[in-house]
Amino acid sequence: MTHDTTVTTRLLLVVADGVRADMLEEEMDAGRAPAMAALRARGRSQPISTSFPSVTGPAYVPFLMGQHPGRVGLPGLRWFDRARSIKWAPSQSRSYAGIDIWHVDSDIAPQVPTLLEYAQPSIAAMSMIGRGATHGRIGRGVAWMARAAPSHFRGDLLGWRAVERQATAAFLAKFGAVRPRFSVLAITSPDKFAHKFGCRSTEVRTAIRDVDDAIAQAQTLAARGGWLDSLHVWVTGDHGHAPVHEHFDLHGWLEGEGLRVLAHPRLNVTSPDVVLMVGGNAMAHLYLAPAERTRRWWHTHAASWDRTLGPPGGAPVGGPHGREPLRLRRAAAPHRARHGRSAPARRRRWNAVVVSCRTW
Numbered sequence: 373m374t375h376d377t378t379v380t381t382r383l384l385l386v387v388a389d390g391v392r393a394d395m396l397e398e399e400m401d402a403g404r405a406p407a408m409a410a411l412r413a414r415g416r417s418q419p420i421s422t423s424f425p426s427v428t429g430p431a432y433v434p435f436l437m438g439q440h441p442g443r444v445g446l447p448g449l450r451w452f453d454r455a456r457s458i459k460w461a462p463s464q465s466r467s468y469a470g471i472d473i474w475h476v477d478s479d480i481a482p483q484v485p486t487l488l489e490y491a492q493p494s495i496a497a498m499s500m501i502g503r504g505a506t507h508g509r510i511g512r513g514v515a516w517m518a519r520a521a522p523s524h525f526r527g528d529l530l531g532w533r534a535v536e537r538q539a540t541a542a543f544l545a546k547f548g549a550v551r552p553r554f555s556v557l558a559i560t561s562p563d564k565f566a567h568k569f570g571c572r573s574t575e576v577r578t579a580i581r582d583v584d585d586a587i588a589q590a591q592t593l594a595a596r597g598g599w600l601d602s603l604h605v606w607v608t609g610d611h612g613h614a615p616v617h618e619h620f621d622l623h624g625w626l627e628g629e630g631l632r633v634l635a636h637p638r639l640n641v642t643s644p645d646v647v648l649m650v651g652g653n654a655m656a657h658l659y660l661a662p663a664e665r666t667r668r669w670w671h672t673h674a675a676s677w678d679r680t681l682g683p684p685g686g687a688p689v690g691g692p693h694g695r696e697p698l699r700l701r702r703a704a705a706p707h708r709a710r711h712g713r714s715a716p717a718r719r720r721r722w723n724a725v726v727v728s729c730r731t732w
Contacts, residue, residue, distance in 0.1 A: 386583060390566050428610055
């Protein structure tokens with residue numbers, strides 16, 4: 373397919389998954405990311421805010437759909453379908469950390485177009501959202517999943533990086549041939565390395581060079597084809613990273629309070645009192661009264677949850693839509709895990725803040 377290279381503006385969006393803004397600046401300043409440093413010299417670089425929840429998947433929605441993820445049907449990396457509206461889901465739940473990733477494009481609101489639908493021809497590679505790509509969603513088919521699954525589930529990060537580099541090569545080959553108006557290439561190795569080795573590790577810096585190499589190769593292909601002047605390259609992270617040394621075991625605490633909890637990977641819990649959908653190190657959705665198909669506001673649940681939440685005290689925390697405020701409360705300490713080891717719960721009093729009382 374040929375296109376008018378003199379008037380068509382093209383955009384390549386590269387997602388450096390999980391890369392902190394300061395890390396990217398350091399690598400450019402040190403000369404280890406020359407392609408991105410050249411982009412910065414011609415344009416600019418600045419920190420931006422991610423969405424909530426700040427986790428891979430939902431955090432792709434703002435730059436590919438221009439919406440908050442919750443408004444287009446992607447409220448978290450995992451979520452519970454209270455309304456029973458999705459046709460296939462174990463225990464009416466989604467987890468895009470596994471095979472459910474195939475459902476992302478059909479789960480997002482069909483009436484809200486993606487950039488891949490707006491600007492065509494288009495290509496998506498290793499992107500959590502690929503709906504509308506006219507020339508393939510590289511990395512999302514059965515064959516690609518078969519290559520990536522062993523490394524993903526074993527935690528073999530070098531194996532994952534090797535598969536990702538194959539997908540990047542396949543993307544670049546198609547990129548040079550199609551000359552797309554819009555394309556998105558996601559490189560997720562920085563995120564995976566940051567989870568295992570830390571956000572400022574040598575491994576993350578190596579993965580940043582993979583991002584830089586891909587940009588340089590795309591520009592070389594465009595220059596060879598005579599359309600480099602029409603190509604714009606934007607680089608973004610979807611979220612950042614911070615050191616995590618302690619885990620707050622919300623699941624264990626809820627069960628310790630005598631509640632039946634449905635949560636991944638245990639989805640065979642019958643008649644749960646609450647559904648827990650964890651969407652990252654610092655965020656979880658709690659679905660109260662999960663047997664009900666419509667949500668109720670917090671004040672209608674408060675009486676039955678007084679025992680768990682304990683007596684309120686301290687400064688108020690505003691509730692949504694002008695409803696009564698929630699407050700700092702005191703409750704029994706949950707289980708905690710340090711450095712991967714579970715520590716027994718200590719029955720002491722502790723402070724916590726309920727920051728949202730929206731019910732789903």
